[in-house]
Amino acid sequence: MDIIVCIKRVPETAEADLVIDASKKAIDTDGLVFSINEWDNYAVEAAIQLKESVGGTITVISVGPEENNEVLRRALAMGADEALRLTDPAFEGSDAYAMAKILAAAVKDIPHDLILTGVQADDDGFGAVGVALAQMLGLPYAALVTDIQLDGETLTVHRELEGGLEEVDTLKLPALLTIQTGINEPRYVSIMGIRRVARKEIGVKGAGDLGLSEEAVGAKGSLSRIEELFFPPVGEGAEIIEGTMDEKTEALVKILKERGGIA
Amino acid sequence: MEKIAVWVEHRQNEIRDITFEMLGKAHQLVGDGGQVIALFLGDPSQKGLLDKITPHAHRTVAYLDSNLKDFEPLRYQAAFADIFEKVDCQLILMGQTAFGMDFAPAVAARWEIPFTTDIVDVEVDGGLIAVRQMYSGKVSAKVSLKEADKMLCTVRAGAFPAEDLPTVSGEVQEITGAVEGDFSARAFVEYLEAAVGDVDITQADVIVSVGRGIKDADNIPVAQELADALGGVVACSRPVADKKWLPKERQVGTSGKTVKPKVYIALGISGAFQHQAGMKNAGTIIAVNKDPKAPIFGIAHYGIVDDLFKVVPALTEKVKELRGWGNSDK
Amino acid sequence: MEELQQPLPERLDLFTCIQCGKCTGGCPVSIKSPLNIRRVIRETVVREDLHGFFSRLEIWDCTTCSTCAIRCPRGLKPVDAIIGLREMMVEEGRIEKTIIDALDGAYKYGNPWGRAKNKRAEWAQDLDIQNALEMDPGQILYFVCCAASYDPRVQVVAKTLVTVLKAAGVSFGILGNKEVCCGSEIRRMGEVGLFEMLMEENMKNFGKIEPATIVTTSPHCMNALKNEYEGLGSEVLHYSQFVRRLMDEGKLAFETEVPMKVTYHDPCYLGKQNGVFDEPREILTSIPGIEFIEFGRCRENSLCCEGGGGRMWMEGTNQGKRLSEVRVEDALEMGVEAIITACPFCLLTLEDAVKTTGNEEKIKIIDLMELAVMGLGKTLETEG
Numbered sequence: 018m019d020i021i022v023c024i025k026r027v028p029e030t031a032e033a034d035l036v037i038d039a040s041k042k043a044i045d046t047d048g049l050v051f052s053i054n055e056w057d058n059y060a061v062e063a064a065i066q067l068k069e070s071v072g073g074t075i076t077v078i079s080v081g082p083e084e085n086n087e088v089l090r091r092a093l094a095m096g097a098d099e100a101l102r103l104t105d106p107a108f109e110g111s112d113a114y115a116m117a118k119i120l121a122a123a124v125k126d127i128p129h130d131l132i133l134t135g136v137q138a139d140d141d142g143f144g145a146v147g148v149a150l151a152q153m154l155g156l157p158y159a160a161l162v163t164d165i166q167l168d169g170e171t172l173t174v175h176r177e178l179e180g181g182l183e184e185v186d187t188l189k190l191p192a193l194l195t196i197q198t199g200i201n202e203p204r205y206v207s208i209m210g211i212r213r214v215a216r217k218e219i220g221v222k223g224a225g226d227l228g229l230s231e232e233a234v235g236a237k238g239s240l241s242r243i244e245e246l247f248f249p250p251v252g253e254g255a256e257i258i259e260g261t262m263d264e265k266t267e268a269l270v271k272i273l274k275e276r277g278g279i280a
Numbered sequence: 281m282e283k284i285a286v287w288v289e290h291r292q293n294e295i296r297d298i299t300f301e302m303l304g305k306a307h308q309l310v311g312d313g314g315q316v317i318a319l320f321l322g323d324p325s326q327k328g329l330l331d332k333i334t335p336h337a338h339r340t341v342a343y344l345d346s347n348l349k350d351f352e353p354l355r356y357q358a359a360f361a362d363i364f365e366k367v368d369c370q371l372i373l374m375g376q377t378a379f380g381m382d383f384a385p386a387v388a389a390r391w392e393i394p395f396t397t398d399i400v401d402v403e404v405d406g407g408l409i410a411v412r413q414m415y416s417g418k419v420s421a422k423v424s425l426k427e428a429d430k431m432l433c434t435v436r437a438g439a440f441p442a443e444d445l446p447t448v449s450g451e452v453q454e455i456t457g458a459v460e461g462d463f464s465a466r467a468f469v470e471y472l473e474a475a476v477g478d479v480d481i482t483q484a485d486v487i488v489s490v491g492r493g494i495k496d497a498d499n500i501p502v503a504q505e506l507a508d509a510l511g512g513v514v515a516c517s518r519p520v521a522d523k524k525w526l527p528k529e530r531q532v533g534t535s536g537k538t539v540k541p542k543v544y545i546a547l548g549i550s551g552a553f554q555h556q557a558g559m560k561n562a563g564t565i566i567a568v569n570k571d572p573k574a575p576i577f578g579i580a581h582y583g584i585v586d587d588l589f590k591v592v593p594a595l596t597e598k599v600k601e602l603r604g605w606g607n608s609d610k
Numbered sequence: 611m612e613e614l615q616q617p618l619p620e621r622l623d624l625f626t627c628i629q630c631g632k633c634t635g636g637c638p639v640s641i642k643s644p645l646n647i648r649r650v651i652r653e654t655v656v657r658e659d660l661h662g663f664f665s666r667l668e669i670w671d672c673t674t675c676s677t678c679a680i681r682c683p684r685g686l687k688p689v690d691a692i693i694g695l696r697e698m699m700v701e702e703g704r705i706e707k708t709i710i711d712a713l714d715g716a717y718k719y720g721n722p723w724g725r726a727k728n729k730r731a732e733w734a735q736d737l738d739i740q741n742a743l744e745m746d747p748g749q750i751l752y753f754v755c756c757a758a759s760y761d762p763r764v765q766v767v768a769k770t771l772v773t774v775l776k777a778a779g780v781s782f783g784i785l786g787n788k789e790v791c792c793g794s795e796i797r798r799m800g801e802v803g804l805f806e807m808l809m810e811e812n813m814k815n816f817g818k819i820e821p822a823t824i825v826t827t828s829p830h831c832m833n834a835l836k837n838e839y840e841g842l843g844s845e846v847l848h849y850s851q852f853v854r855r856l857m858d859e860g861k862l863a864f865e866t867e868v869p870m871k872v873t874y875h876d877p878c879y880l881g882k883q884n885g886v887f888d889e890p891r892e893i894l895t896s897i898p899g900i901e902f903i904e905f906g907r908c909r910e911n912s913l914c915c916e917g918g919g920g921r922m923w924m925e926g927t928n929q930g931k932r933l934s935e936v937r938v939e940d941a942l943e944m945g946v947e948a949i950i951t952a953c954p955f956c957l958l959t960l961e962d963a964v965k966t967t968g969n970e971e972k973i974k975i976i977d978l979m980e981l982a983v984m985g986l987g988k989t990l991e992t993e994g
Binding site: 028030031035037044112113114117136139140141142143144145146147148149151152153157158159160161173175176177178179182183184185186187188189192198199239240241242243244245246247248249254255256257258262263265266267269270272273274275276277278279280 | 291296352353354376377378379381382383384385386388389390392393394395396397398409412413414415416417418419420421422423424425426428436437438441464465466467468469470471472473480482483485486510511512542543545560561563564565566567572577578579580581582583584585586590591594595597598599602603
Binding site for chain 3: 519528535537538553554557
């Protein structure tokens with residue numbers, strides 16, 4: 018079984034004090050730590066487990082600058098066989114739709130029975146690239162996958178629905194799945210493991226190699242555009258809710274409703 | 281914006297709340313004289329569900345086909361293709377839900393509809409500006425969509441209120457579906473309830489977590505009831521697991537689980553560093569603690585300085601009322 | 611790296627083990643865990659394939675206190691067999707999530723809690739401590755390390771140490787946000803490559819300023835820097851050793867009465883592993899008013915608190931009573947008001963045990979430097 022996994026390198030922002038840059042359309046990533054997108058890490062592990070049970074090859078693909086080799090190498094150390102990096106100045110400013118077009122152009126040339134992506138990325142949180150990619154490739158797909166069973170050319174997958182419910186579906190290969198966190202326990206990648214693949218070659222392709230025109234990708238080929246970033250208003254420390262017990266719980270219910278606390 | 285279509289989401293013969301939330305926002309956006317259109321794809325036997333929708337939409341387009349009982353993206357797309365041209369609207373709203381995420385990006389890609397996902401607000405002033413969150417909610421973004429006849433947004437659950445929907449006298453347009461073709465490449469099999477007792481706190485959206493302030497194993501049901509009412513799970517800090525009041529798998533912290541729910545309610549947890557490390561990235565942290573100096577208030581977004589045994593039962597009652605469970609059992 | 615490729619028994623000379631069982635006999639966790647260190651050594655010697663160990667969680671029960679190494683009549687280090695097995699598990703990537711998180715945190719952020727690098731020196735921002743990287747060679751470097759940098763409880767210890775050093779007129783600096791984890795726990799969780807990476811990063815900074823003496827908050831860091839950092843030319847001292855020296859030099863004297871009946875808990879990495887038993891005792895008994903009594907199990911026989919060897923991130927399989935709770939209950943029986951200790955992990959685990967046994971009103975856990983500050987008549991920082 019030949020598997021392609023699309024992975025993204027994202028800044029870790031949970032701990033950081035973010036700064037919006039001068040363009041107001043992006044954050045200042047200086048000093049931020051980058052790593053593989055959490056969902057994609059589960060996707061790589063899922064691919065390796067499938068390979069371990071039925072054999073085959075795994076190719077990992079990432080769109081971005083040379084720094085992305087870091088996450089590709091990590092995936093190689095984890096157990097992927099080949100790595101490909103897609104990079105071109107024309108890719109700048111791609112939204113989920115344009116990103117799917119870039120990936121679609123690349124995977125066409127690589128034999129595959131299965132494509133895996135993460136459900137979404139930690140940074141922009143679109144949750145759209147995988148499903149849009151499947152549509153462009155004309156592949157059957159399933160999003161939010163929490164379990165994969167392979168039987169010949171048929172996959173049986175579980176999808177995570179709201180409220181503790183799961184949906185069971187069957188798919189025919191070739192197919193695309195977007196992988197939800199928690200589907201497996203991604204293995205640790207040791208520093209020595211990464212050092213061992215330090216010299217492994219990583220393929221590089223640009224817009225021209227993929228047969229993509231400059232208009233088709235990047236900001237020009239996108240359907241949406243970030244106009245402005247801003248910080249949602251948050252206070253320092255907890256906002257202490259005062260009042261009678263009735264007022265306090267009333268206020269809590271309101272907060273719970275707004276923040277997705279009533280599932 | 282004059283005409284907005286809302287994709288009605290239903291599951292196991294129930295309309296999902298997100299539908300009403302989207303209808304409410306759509307009414308607000310179209311204003312007087314505009315048109316809110318409900319798009320219903322389903323099995324003829326599910327027609328009864330329309331009774332809940334039609335009072336809140338100027339027009340309901342019901343595409344009924346025996347193949348559409350359960351959500352399946354390939355079939356649903358084929359149905360969509362049938363009515364796509366017939367529904368005159370500038371904006372389509374879908375939920376950023378397990379169904380919406382499995383459908384909307386494909387619809388947008390197929391018809392090259394400018395779209396964005398997981399919006400928490402949207403303004404129409406000339407063009408369309410959607411507000412969505414990035415970097416796990418730390419930054420908000422205003423996103424514009426390319427000009428087109430139709431646009432599509434998926435809406436975050438809970439972003440808009442579902443109450444006080446305007447009631448309008450709407451028309452219903454029934455279309456007898458004719459979804460044909462081989463859709464076996466992706467087929468729905470069944471729904472599965474998550475196994476009871478097999479609670480994975482790392483996957484929960486809502487966590488009610490108890491610390492030493494819960495005082496005794498006999499008091500765990502106080503938290504469990506709130507968790508049940510919210511559709512969440514109960515977790516704990518290390519001392520509670522140490523005392524075996526809850527199993528080790530429920531422990532949050534450096535030597536337990538790291539969780540990232542939408543909402544984390546800390547009851548009687550002082551918030552030692554080791555505990556904070558396991559939950560500080562929760563979307564919203566609410567702390568209830570008698571001690572105003574408890575470190576948990578340093579990272580919580582909202583706090584109540586009071587006895588949890590007073591706050592929690594009162595809160596549970598309110599949530600049950602809201603859900604219409606009243607005093608009766610679920 | 612090459613060292614690792616050599617089979618474990620050869621590397622650690624385990625063939626010479628006579629299976630006498632003195633290691634297991636002294637192992638503090640053996641009474642409540644399936645971990646039997648003698649048997650582990652036997653199995654590593656006779657088994658062709660060590661993969662069978664990978665699913666055995668008790669390998670993570672070991673606190674690396676090294677009692678086994680002290681007791682071994684053949685001079686072997688049984689604890690290193692445990693660490694060796696952990697190394698193999700790390701290489702396979704099959705380790706518990708909490709360990710992965712700790713290792714990832716140390717890799718990305720230089721501390722096993724994954725806290726932001728630029729917040730490392732936040733505890734010190736109002737304390738007017740000089741940046742060590744601007745110091746001349748031959749000075750004193752205070753190596754703070756992770757627990758004291760980030761954990762609010764241990765930050766208090768760092769602050770009190772700073773108070774003591776200043777009271778003695780010591781000129782010193784810290785590396786601030788340039789410091790990374792010493793790697794001691796990382797190595798004991800089996801991630802040798804990451805330990806080396808962290809060591810190289812710290813050595814680069816040590817090389818720039820060539821400190822005469824490096825003073826550490828934690829005995830674990832002292833042990834790593836002193837015994838495992840290859841080519842480090844500086845003298846490495848735990849704060850208890852350094853403060854004791856300041857007293858000898860007449861730079862520090864405790865004159866304020868602290869009427870308190872206390873005992874002292876020996877941290878394994880300070881006592882058992884580095885033979886520092888007297889200095890902490892000499893410091894605390896020099897404080898007027900202190901009535902000091904020894905634990906029954908003290909010095910070489912001290913009972914481990916179970917905070918070391920990665921146990922802060924992985925609690926292991928043993929469900930028996932925590933040794934830290936045993937320690938607290940022993941102390942209560944002795945009628946002391948406080949247990950004094952000199953290690954961040956001991957401080958945290960013992961303090962937890964006071965809470966879980968419900969004895970907050972009866973006994974306190976106090977770090978040696980907190981006590982020293984009282985003896986100097988200064989106020990104790992009580993933040994966090």
